[in-house]
Amino acid sequence: MPEQESRATAYTTLAAGGDLRHELEIKRSRFITVLRRSADEDTARSLVADLRKEFHDARHHCSAFVLGADRDIQRSSDDGEPSGTAGIPMLEALVKRETLPGVSDLSDISAVVVRYFGGILLGAGGLVRAYSESVSSALDAAPLVRRSRLRICAVPVPHARAGRLENELRAAGFVMADSSYEAENTVLRLALPDNAADIADAGARLAALTAGSAGLLPQGTEWIDTAS
Incomplete structure (x- = not known):
């Protein structure tokens, strides 16, 4: 089960x-x-x-x-x-x-x-x-920390652009999970509140940061340390 x-x-x-x-x-x-x-x-x-x-x-x-x-x-x-x-x-x-x-x-x-x-x-x-x-x-x-169940959304980005985009996303207040790596892309992983409105808002902000070249790929949920 x-x-x-x-x-x-x-x-x-x-x-x-x-x-x-x-x-x-x-x-x-x-x-x-x-x-x-x-x-x-x-x-x-x-x-x-x-x-x-x-x-x-x-x-x-x-x-x-x-x-x-x-x-x-x-x-x-x-x-x-x-x-x-x-x-x-x-x-x-x-x-x-x-x-x-x-x-x-x-x-x-x-x-x-x-x-x-x-x-x-x-x-x-x-x-x-x-x-x-x-x-x-x-x-x-x-020292205590808040732990939240968040929706993980993948953002595949060419390696050369990944570092800058990750910094921009962090600066915009997004919680980042661990990245993964493919042959041509770095897969950034955003941890978002698990509801359609927040995911849609994050998609719009990502599009604005990347001139529409990157989008969100919603995946499963994970427990993430979010704040102290």
Whole structure:
């Protein structure tokens, strides 16, 4: 069966560029939070495995992740902490995070909190607050990016003209996907809102920039990082 297209047309995720780390000390316990952009469960779970190796002497490696444009995959683990005091608060910190006023749409992100016990018991309520605060504080420092489902339109252009036209399209505000190359042409790829009006407007602007020598070839849709 073909993969069902998501209901969402945009969501927020961690910007590409590697894991983000943040550390808190609460009553002598160290809480080391690591966030990773994760497109699938294997990537999310690999973060736990990586940190178990790196922090092999830590008592707990608690985790939570949210995946998919519709955020339909959500998992958490207390990893030995009292039930409900670590993984669920971490998951709620991800799921309830407002990325815009009144909008909670964070996804494709995994979080692991490594805890080194400091000798002072925090109690159930203290643990809930500590794990929630650990993830929330890491998110405060995290570079986030908007990810949108856009219609890809190809623009075949002779190699000698491709660089200049790409610069003009970027200057005009178009989002560009990766180019591809053929024997005689560079195929520029525009990422446009997936509706007829925007595609028609883009076609008209392209015609104006190229004196009518280039046109749009609509293709499939892709998820593209569009703004921070």
